[in-house]
Amino acid sequence: MTATTLLLAAGAIVFVLGVVVTLTVTDLIRRVIALNVASGGVMLILLRLADRGADPDPVPQALVLTGIVVMAAVTGLALTLARRVEGDGDDLEPDEDAAGGAP
């Protein structure tokens, strides 16, 4: 049971936790959080594989960096969608757009 095995196992556990909760929970905000947690697990595995030898391997690190930026943008879009799906708390009727069309 070396440190590498433990780190990879930790990454796998975190990923499984995130994916299972994303697929089984119905609350949208919690699913977004779980998706972020799952991506954290994948990043842990990638970065552990990058850290071999004296110098870290820059290719997986660049991939993880790209992944972080994409996850931030996707989280924002998912939260906007979730807000639209669930409806804002204080609204009592559907929103009507400026053209006066049906909501």
Next chain:
Amino acid sequence: MIVDVVVIALLLAGTAFFVAGTVGLLRFPDLPTRLHAVAKADNLGLGLIVVALIIDEIARDPAPGAGIALKLLLVWTLALVGTAANSHLLAGHARADETAPERAADATVDREDEAP
């Protein structure tokens, strides 16, 4: 050796303030008292830790240590500014919300799900 002891003592003191602030955040009844507790953690706790790091850096290598010390002080100053502004804005917002009877004042009331 004596420098190490001083640094560790300051770090422990700073951590103690953070623990106290967290306990206050969890146990105090409403928003203003919780802000009070968190502000102590941010100002004094972070300040002690920054001082410990500065002493450690300067003891290790005086020449670039001064630059790093200035940057650490800048970090602490920004944290102070942020905490002060946040406390003011949060407390004012909470007071404004309390005057509207149909709205909840406590920002940390949980929204429980209907389904797991």
Next chain:
Amino acid sequence: MNAWVILDAVLVGAVVLVAAVAVLVRSRAAATSAFLVFGILLALLWARLQAPDVAMAEAALGGGVAGALLADALERRRPPRPVRRRAPVPLILAIAAGAASAAELGPLARDNVADSGVSHPITAVLLNFRSLDTLLEIAVVVIAAVGAGAIARERVQPERGIDPIRRALASILIPILLLLSGWILAAGSTQPGGAFQAGAVLAAALIIGHLCGVPFTTPRGRGGAALAGIGVLCFVVLGVVGPATGGVWLQLDPAWAGAAILAVEAVLTIGIAVALAMISLAAGSRDASRRDDASRGATP
């Protein structure tokens, strides 16, 4: 037993524990708080795994932007409408992804850093060797920004009537954030840093500016989308220069690669900042609409 080993063991254990808390608790506020802690612990872990660029990006984007978006989403007053309960998906669908990076790419990248125009290997990989990935990533961010802007209900308005505390806060924070963003951008050629971390810091400056009523900091509508899209366009133009001069698409000649990379990174920083600010304002606070409803009176 080394002290570092104990620190690493505690850190990894804490990461797994906080991840479990973040996904398993029922309350949204508790899950969001746990997720914020998860972000900070991940940043520390990346630093321990010799990935300082990734640690900076995780702190800025994962803990900062994503955390702020989630905390903003908590502001909803009414609990969500109950959704029809579905049967749980079988657990066998969740299989751990063991990623194996190709054993040859790492040394190949390191050996060619000298030709890439910058001296930091991560920046060389992102902006030169694997610039196609970065181009697609920027496109994803811009699409997300335009999509979020289209879905959001309220028109984002600049704030008015700001109290002196917020004005003072803005006058202190925004110059420092601008300086920090520029420095991280320039430092990315030789040290950990680069366009993404700088873009996240600049996005924070834009959001603070919007919330504190600073003029010209509200990214909205076509102007915002245009600024965000300029990053993608510049990247494509740079990519076309390769075939135009007889080479391959996205090829950077070592003679001017350094300057080209810095220029593209500068444009990317602005584009990412505007896109992230647009996403945050679209996903976020309701203060604008509440004020609009009050001033509009009876809804037609």
